[in-house]
Amino acid sequence: MSKPEQVWDQTWHWMADDIVYNYKKSSTSPALQLDDRTLQNLVLLEIEQLLQANQRSLRDYPSMPYPEDANCPTYLDNSLILAELNYNNEELRSEFEHLFSQMTDEQASIYNQIVEAVNKDKCVPVFEDSTCNIHQGTQLAELLNQTSLIIWDEAPMAHKFCFEALDHSLRDIIKHNSKDNTIFGGKVMVFGGDFRQILPVIPRGTRSDIVNVTINSSYLWDHCQILRLTKNMRLQNNMQATNQEETVAFAQWIIDIGDGIIGDKNDGYATIEIPQELLITEYNDPIHSIISSTFPDLSVNVQLRLLRPQGPTLSHHHNDPEYFQTRAILASTNETVQQVNDYMLTMIPGEQMEYLSSDSVDKSETIESCHFGSLTTEFLNSLTTSGYPITVSNSRLEHQ
Numbered sequence: 392m393s394k395p396e397q398v399w400d401q402t403w404h405w406m407a408d409d410i411v412y413n414y415k416k417s418s419t420s421p422a423l424q425l426d427d428r429t430l431q432n433l434v435l436l437e438i439e440q441l442l443q444a445n446q447r448s449l450r451d452y453p454s455m456p457y458p459e460d461a462n463c464p465t466y467l468d469n470s471l472i473l474a475e476l477n478y479n480n481e482e483l484r485s486e487f488e489h490l491f492s493q494m495t496d497e498q499a500s501i502y503n504q505i506v507e508a509v510n511k512d513k514c515v516p517v518f519e520d521s522t523c524n525i526h527q528g529t530q531l532a533e534l535l536n537q538t539s540l541i542i543w544d545e546a547p548m549a550h551k552f553c554f555e556a557l558d559h560s561l562r563d564i565i566k567h568n569s570k571d572n573t574i575f576g577g578k579v580m581v582f583g584g585d586f587r588q589i590l591p592v593i594p595r596g597t598r599s600d601i602v603n604v605t606i607n608s609s610y611l612w613d614h615c616q617i618l619r620l621t622k623n624m625r626l627q628n629n630m631q632a633t634n635q636e637e638t639v640a641f642a643q644w645i646i647d648i649g650d651g652i653i654g655d656k657n658d659g660y661a662t663i664e665i666p667q668e669l670l671i672t673e674y675n676d677p678i679h680s681i682i683s684s685t686f687p688d689l690s691v692n693v694q695l696r697l698l699r700p701q702g703p704t705l706s707h708h709h710n711d712p713e714y715f716q717t718r719a720i721l722a723s724t725n726e727t728v729q730q731v732n733d734y735m736l737t738m739i740p741g742e743q744m745e746y747l748s749s750d751s752v753d754k755s756e757t758i759e760s761c762h763f764g765s766l767t768t769e770f771l772n773s774l775t776t777s778g779y780p781i782t783v784s785n786s787r788l789e790h791q
């Protein structure tokens with residue numbers, strides 16, 4: 392054959408047909424999608440095996456591609472790797488192109504630095520001796536070996552030992568060509584998060600206890616390169632609807648609070664003056680006022696209903712999911728959340744439904760005890776414990 396590469400170009404997808412069929416049949420992922428590169432590689436590996444059985448090799452045909460990854464067939468027996476590969480290339484590419492075109496300069500620059508690190512196989516990582524429960528030779532270890540990039544979001548919330556345990560495990564299970572003991576086994580790690588938000592929770596811990604367990608107190612931090620995203624995109628998306636200068640000033644004010652610049656000497660506690668325009672200063676009933684301010688048209692609607700209970704309502708916001716998706720009232724305790732919910736429900740017409748949260752005790756991690764038998768559903772539903780969601784949720788449904 393004088394031009395094997397031309398025959399290859401025109402026929403490889405036919406040769407790949409039964410490979411896809413067989414993998415779908417034998418795997419737990421019947422919707423498995425393999426990209427062209429992986430498929431070509433699998434066909435080349437099969438051709439190479441046939442040639443080697445006849446004392447030849449694809450290397451004897453310099454114009455032909457040579458299979459890249461000898462591990463390919465073995466990792467396609469791994470259900471964890473197959474699950475990761477099970478995406479629609481076309482859909483993902485078009486979503487990527489859409490999102491990529493929308494990136495700000497700052498986001499694009501960070502994206503490029505991460506992709507460059509992955510391409511160069513360069514490590515950019517943004518109990519004391521514990522490791523994760525991952526063992527050499529398992530499917531999970533193989534998946535980690537095949538992984539190019541690990542993204543860990545909201546990293547400032549996690550205890551530093553979580554990252555250190557992953558570091559120890561990855562050093563142990565990543566197969567290296569060189570013998571050096573690289574951090575995270577040489578994998579590119581991207582940690583996302585904002586230290587102005589929530590830090591790890593240490594029950595009854597002091598400020599220094601908390602600071603001591605965050606990721607930036609770990610030996611890993613010295614290896615991290617810090618990439619900053621400074622534009623508040625949530626507020627930016629609102630720009631058309633609101634005054635631009637006001638939005639910029641508000642974004643800066645939030646950042647200054649987080650950075651501890653606003654308020655007096657800041658040693659854990661500080662008094663912060665809230666600008667007058669953000670406050671509700673005149674009110675009789677605080678809950679009514681905050682609801683009227685957050686859901687303005689809804690309360691007009693309710694006042695009309697109160698005046699003419701049987702009469703038609705002017706506003707139909709209570710049927711409009713978008714109206715509720717764009718506004719929210721936050722409260723620091725379940726008790727206040729309940730009060731606001733109850734008040735809101737009186738404003739919405741329709742039949743009231745009550746939904747209960749999960750209401751049985753999970754005994755899987757406890758020693759069987761006769762006391763558990765006496766925990767009734769009514770008792771469990773009456774608990775409003777800090778840190779748990781409310782157990783009774785009411786909602787109203789209006790019959791059309």
Ligand SMILES: Nc1ncnc2c1ncn2[C@@H]1O[C@H](COP(=O)(O)OP(=O)(O)OP(=O)(O)O)[C@@H](O)[C@H]1O
Binds near residue numbers: 494495498625
């Ligand atoms: N380049 C962009 N163009 C348009 N909208 C964007 C852009 N980047 C982010 N957004 C929007 O800004 C909002 C916040 O983005 P995202 O949730 O990724 O931020 P985050 O920093 O992860 O937030 P958090 O602080 O909660 O972790 C989302 O609604 C997102 O769609």
